[in-house]
Amino acid sequence: MKVVVTGGGTGGHIYPALALVKEIQRLEPGSEFIYIGTENGLESDIVPRSGIRFETINISGFQRKLTWKNIRTIWRFWRGTARAKQIMKGFGADIVIGTGGYVAGPVVFAASKLDIPSLIHEQNSVPGLTNKFLSRYVDKVAVSFEDSAAYFPAEKVRYTGNPRASEVTGERPRSPLQELGLEENKKTVVVVGGSRGARPINEAFLDSLPEAANRNWQYLYVTGSAHYDKVIEEVERAGNPGNVVIHPFIHNMPAVLSYADLLISRAGATTLAEITALGLPSILIPSPYVTNNHQEKNAKSLSSKGAAVVRTENEWNAEVLLQDSDRILSDDAKWQKMHEAALTLAAPGAAEKIFRLMEDMMKPPRLEEEGK
Structure with a gap:
């Protein structure tokens, strides 16, 4: 499975994406990944540390007031879409996953124009502008809060929870407290x-x-x-x-x-x-x-x-x-x-639920009539 992942700006978009990558690697060994972000975003530091191939596009967010900067953003959006298409074609992407932030906009939009299956994940109870926009183009929308389903097309929404939760529910890691300069047996x-x-x-x-x-x-x-x-x-x-x-x-x-x-x-x-x-x-x-x-x-x-x-x-x-x-x-x-x-309030197994959605999205359509 060749997976393109995108999302950036804050850790809230990046860490769920990386948690999902880990789960795909566990469930589908041999999968390949490209993470598309921005050069100056937090993802440019965090993602390479995880050993995932990292590519960048140049994109900025829309201003909520009338300003000439939005014209520049539109121009960057189309440039970013073209660059994302180039990356996906060269990679041979099977599926594209967006976890939010303005960088996800042109990347996931590009997937829809290439007819590559795509999914977005919304972490918050109230979605951002990018995911609201992309919900019109993607195949599925995964949500962390059931309340946020109302903001998206009902037929596309699946409640999964947040993939980041999957990383903390497994075997308890070795304590990092001493390494950080803290005592082990103190609240x-x-x-x-x-x-x-x-x-x-x-x-x-x-x-x-x-x-x-x-x-x-x-x-x-x-x-x-x-x-x-x-x-x-x-x-x-x-x-x-x-x-x-x-x-x-x-x-x-x-x-x-x-x-x-x-x-x-x-x-x-x-x-x-x-x-x-x-x-x-x-x-x-x-x-x-x-x-x-x-x-x-x-x-x-x-x-x-x-x-x-x-x-x-x-x-x-x-x-x-x-x-x-x-x-x-x-x-x-x-x-x-x-x-x-x-x-x-925990939602266990979120990353696996999203992976199963991905599997379903990649299945060839069932033929309704014999011989069709």
Whole structure:
């Protein structure tokens, strides 16, 4: 099976794609892959690390207001479509999978024009512009939240869950805590603002350091590369608390989360897929800067079941961070209830479900009449 995969811009689009690649490799050994992304996107760093052939096109996203930049984007779209067609023809692609982000637009569109079977995966409860556009051209649409099915053609939609969850539900990996500078037998709070960091989460945690230093648990603080240097300076001013470890980025987050006791983060769909698969209690601060406020809708799907505490940016500060963390980590019964609630929201086997969809899409059409 020769598979073209595309998706980029954020880890939320990239990691599900890579999880799906791993599952295809397991179920269909000998499969070949090309991942098409952008040269400057996060995928240009993450994908080559996985050993997958990586190709690029030049594309930018549409602006939501009238601007000459959209003319440039349209021109790049058609250039990107032509380049994607060239790559697919040379590769002999059997199927094309898109996981979102504007780079997926011309790639999946090109597949439809070449009559190559195609599928998109939507991670969020409210889909982005690219997947809404592509749903008219693809054969199937896989969704992570049942609510998002309403945005797509009903006959194409299949509920699968998020493939990223498949990576955290297998055999528990070796603990990475010591390698990261943490203790093995201490409750661990992971604080992360996403692949590019989130200023409100960073600022609240920095303000909490004098009190956090006195807690009986330890903190792994993943700043995002954009904020790392500033955060290190602030932590040094606070006296480098012994129970706080700082990293700009974690490439194997599922392994870290499998040894964590609490996550404080944004509410990206991939993150929620990981923590529900693990049953990890969380404090979620949805980003208000995303399309249709989809992170808040994502987060409420957990808080409504008692699996997470949700805080808006306006109410989020150091005091709230400490109070919420204390309530969860100081009360074993509360932690257990949140753990069990999170597990009920998990969608196991998502990557395999998508693979089976792919198999069905690639079967030759049944002839209805004998001899036809």
